[in-house]
Amino acid sequence: MRKHITGFSNPTVKYLRSLREKKHRKREGKFLAEGLRLLTDARESGRVPEVLVMAQQRDDHPLLSALENAVDSAGGEVITTGPEILGKITGKDNPQSVAGVFAEFDTSLAALDRTNANIWLVAQALRDPGNLGTMLRTGDAIGAGGLILIDDCADPFSVEAVRASMGAIFTQNIARAPWSDFHDWLREGEGQLVAASLRDAVPYRGAPYAAPCFVMVGNESQGLPEEYETSCDLRVTMPMRGRADSLNAAVAAAVLGYEVLASLDC
Amino acid sequence: MRKHITGFSNPTVKYLRSLREKKHRKREGKFLAEGLRLLTDARESGRVPEVLVMAQQRDDHPLLSALENAVDSAGGEVITTGPEILGKITGKDNPQSVAGVFAEFDTSLAALDRTNANIWLVAQALRDPGNLGTMLRTGDAIGAGGLILIDDCADPFSVEAVRASMGAIFTQNIARAPWSDFHDWLREGEGQLVAASLRDAVPYRGAPYAAPCFVMVGNESQGLPEEYETSCDLRVTMPMRGRADSLNAAVAAAVLGYEVLASLDC
Numbered sequence: 001m002r003k004h005i006t007g008f009s010n011p012t013v014k015y016l017r018s019l020r021e022k023k024h025r026k027r028e029g030k031f032l033a034e035g036l037r038l039l040t041d042a043r044e045s046g047r048v049p050e051v052l053v054m055a056q057q058r059d060d061h062p063l064l065s066a067l068e069n070a071v072d073s074a075g076g077e078v079i080t081t082g083p084e085i086l087g088k089i090t091g092k093d094n095p096q097s098v099a100g101v102f103a104e105f106d107t108s109l110a111a112l113d114r115t116n117a118n119i120w121l122v123a124q125a126l127r128d129p130g131n132l133g134t135m136l137r138t139g140d141a142i143g144a145g146g147l148i149l150i151d152d153c154a155d156p157f158s159v160e161a162v163r164a165s166m167g168a169i170f171t172q173n174i175a176r177a178p179w180s181d182f183h184d185w186l187r188e189g190e191g192q193l194v195a196a197s198l199r200d201a202v203p204y205r206g207a208p209y210a211a212p213c214f215v216m217v218g219n220e221s222q223g224l225p226e227e228y229e230t231s232c233d234l235r236v237t238m239p240m241r242g243r244a245d246s247l248n249a250a251v252a253a254a255v256l257g258y259e260v261l262a263s264l265d266c
Numbered sequence: 267m268r269k270h271i272t273g274f275s276n277p278t279v280k281y282l283r284s285l286r287e288k289k290h291r292k293r294e295g296k297f298l299a300e301g302l303r304l305l306t307d308a309r310e311s312g313r314v315p316e317v318l319v320m321a322q323q324r325d326d327h328p329l330l331s332a333l334e335n336a337v338d339s340a341g342g343e344v345i346t347t348g349p350e351i352l353g354k355i356t357g358k359d360n361p362q363s364v365a366g367v368f369a370e371f372d373t374s375l376a377a378l379d380r381t382n383a384n385i386w387l388v389a390q391a392l393r394d395p396g397n398l399g400t401m402l403r404t405g406d407a408i409g410a411g412g413l414i415l416i417d418d419c420a421d422p423f424s425v426e427a428v429r430a431s432m433g434a435i436f437t438q439n440i441a442r443a444p445w446s447d448f449h450d451w452l453r454e455g456e457g458q459l460v461a462a463s464l465r466d467a468v469p470y471r472g473a474p475y476a477a478p479c480f481v482m483v484g485n486e487s488q489g490l491p492e493e494y495e496t497s498c499d500l501r502v503t504m505p506m507r508g509r510a511d512s513l514n515a516a517v518a519a520a521v522l523g524y525e526v527l528a529s530l531d532c
Contacts, residue, residue: 041509130396134514143507164514171509205528239527241409243307243437247520248400248430254517255524261505262471 004056005081008088012079016053016089019101022155031157033169034090034099039067041167042100048074049100053089056080064098071100091159104157107176109148109185117145118211118264121253122193124179124228125219129154133164134250135217136172140165142257146173148214150182150228183231186214194260195224196252197235198245204236204256209263215256217249270322271347274354278345282319282355285367288421297423299435300356300365305333307433308366314340315366319355322346330364337366357425370423373442375414375451383411384477384530387519388459390445390494391485395420399430400516401483405438406431408520408527412439414480416448416494449497452480460526461490462518463501464511470502470522475529481522483515 005012018024019032030050033039039049040063052071054064071078090099114120121139126132132154136147149156153176156162162169177185186193194209195216216232218224223246229235238247238255247255271278284290285298296316299305305315306329318337320330337344356365380386387405392398398420402413415422419442422428428435443451452459460475461482482498484490489512495501504513504521513521 045509134517137510137514138517140508140510141504141506141513143505166510166512166514168508168510238407238524239409240407241527242406242434243311244403244406244432244434246432247407248403248432248516250514251400251404251517251520254513255520258504258521261507 001077003077003079005079005085008085013085013089016051016099016101020091020159022158025104025155025157029104030101031104031162032099032101032159033162034159036061036063036098038162038167039098039100042102042170043067043070045170047102047170049076049102051077051079051101052098053079053081053086053100054098055083055086067098105174107174109175109177109181112146112173112175114145114189114191114212117143118213119144119257119260120146120148120212120214121257122148122150122214122216123153123249124150124216124224125222126153126217126249127220129158129161130164131220131248131250132156133161133169135253136165136168138250138254138257139172140168142261144172144257146175148182149174149176150179179228192233193231194234194236194256195229195232196238196256197224197229197232198237199229199235201235201237204238204259207234207236207263209234209260211264213260213264215253215260217253220249267343269343269345271345271351274351279351279355282317282365282367286357286425288424291370291421291423295370296367297370297428298365298367298425299428300425302327302329302364304428304433305364305366308368308436309333309336311433311436313368313436315342315368317343317345317367318364319345319347319352319366320364321349321352333364371440373440375441375443375447378412378439378441380411380455380457380478383409384479385410385523385526386412386414386478386480387523388414388416388480388482389419389515390416390482390490391488392419392515393486395424395427396430397486397514397516398422399427399435401519402431402434402438404516404520404523406434408523410438410523412441414448415440415442416445445494458499459497460500460502460522461495461498462504462522463490463495463498464503465495465501467501467503470504470525473500473502473529475500475526477530479526479530481519481526483519486515
């Protein structure tokens with residue numbers, strides 16, 4: 001279906017714009033992704049937007065045509081509009097020339113198959129959507145199965161997280177659960193829970209990692225609750241040569257994740 | 267000197283607020299840092315703010331008293347004000363209870379002593395101040411000598427970069443230079459320039475790193491220019507098991523930086 005929109009007060013514009021807010025995403029079960037590159041990543045991963053919005057006057061681009069065709073074939077809606085309205089939807093002065101609306105994925109633990117990958121990333125109460133997106137991107141790079149969000153995390157379907165994921169939002173599994181549910185699920189099967197810690201820990205280099213390995217990082221300010229750390233099968237330390245005693249959460253996940261990858265590959 | 271401010275139109279409020287913008291920071295040669303923890307990191311690293319602004323009605327805190335005393339001893343200015351004005355200065359609804367103004371540091375290459383550290387981080391045209399701050403934080407953790415900013419980078423003295431550095435802005439050296447100046451300076455002495463690359467590269471694990479090792483990452487969208495990569499003494503690859511062919515810049519610097527640290531420590 002094709003539609004052209006010219007008015008700011010058009011209900012579709014309002015709907016699309018509303019998806020920048022968590023409560024509306026939650027109610028609708030939809031999220032926004034912006035930019036030709038991101039939407040092409042989505043398409044190539046088998047995820048086609050339900051609604052595609054693009055600038056009316058645009059350069060022809062084979063990837064954009066491919067996207068249009070994919071949306072048409074899937075019975076989705078293609079909307080053209082002017083740059084001002086696109087800017088209103090994306091919240092940017094210089095909007096990306098294209099944006100898409102996707103259905104949120106199933107984020108239940110039950111949907112995960114832990115035997116699909118040797119490494120899984122786990123984020124506990126991370127508040128920064130950019131950190132979540134960066135963890136998704138790192139997870140893609142190290143061949144992780146997905147990202148599990150414990151307790152009250154930022155929304156992985158926020159525009160910031162989707163953008164920082166650089167397309168990994170469409171390739172990584174995502175699950176959300178309270179700690180106790182995650183812990184129960186983890187202990188129902190195989191799985192080594194690992195975290196960086198100062199308590200009773202071994203050096204992260206050469207530690208006895210085992211697949212499937214669940215690499216967990218904690219909240220940006222508070223770190224992991226002590227109970228969560230003591231529930232880990234393996235606690236590791238990373239060198240801290242300076243004044244600080246911690247790394248950025250996404251950085252810690254990446255340094256640890258790459259170490260686990262090297263260890264399990266040997 | 268002590269001063270109490272009650273009016274939004276006070277010139278000092280305007281001055282402090284202006285330091286949120288790069289052009290004003292550049293003109294004044296000053297920058298803002300917010301929060302008791304960050305300012306305490308600064309004090310303990312021997313950096314005392316020239317101006318300290320704090321909420322008038324505040325809880326007594328020994329670290330805040332220590333900060334006040336340090337500013338008094340250094341002949342600086344202590345300003346008290348209400349939460350609304352503090353919010354206006356910091357640009358936040360729930361402002362940190364304290365903020366400080368610091369003189370920007372010397373950021374010339376000539377001020378760096380490369381023999382001071384085995385690792386240096388180098389950022390080329392990074393546009394995200396959060397990435398710069400995260401690289402400073404990682405540099406502190408791996409015992410790097412500092413961060414060298416090549417070409418047109420985001421401002422390391424921006425509020426976002428200072429915040430993301432988690433205090434490392436006060437402990438890491440920072441230099442800014444165009445590529446040609448950096449290259450000339452580097453080749454005047456010892457130094458191995460390393461970058462992640464797909465061109466003629468060796469695996470990053472077990473690569474022949476040598477101190478002082480300069481770990482370089484490129485612009486978030488474009489990566490490093492080819493000329494810069496070919497100028498490197500060592501090009502390394504990191505596993506990319508997924509769809510993407512790159513990591514977040516600050517993540518790449520950290521994974522590589524920790525690898526260099528482990529290699530040089532052996």
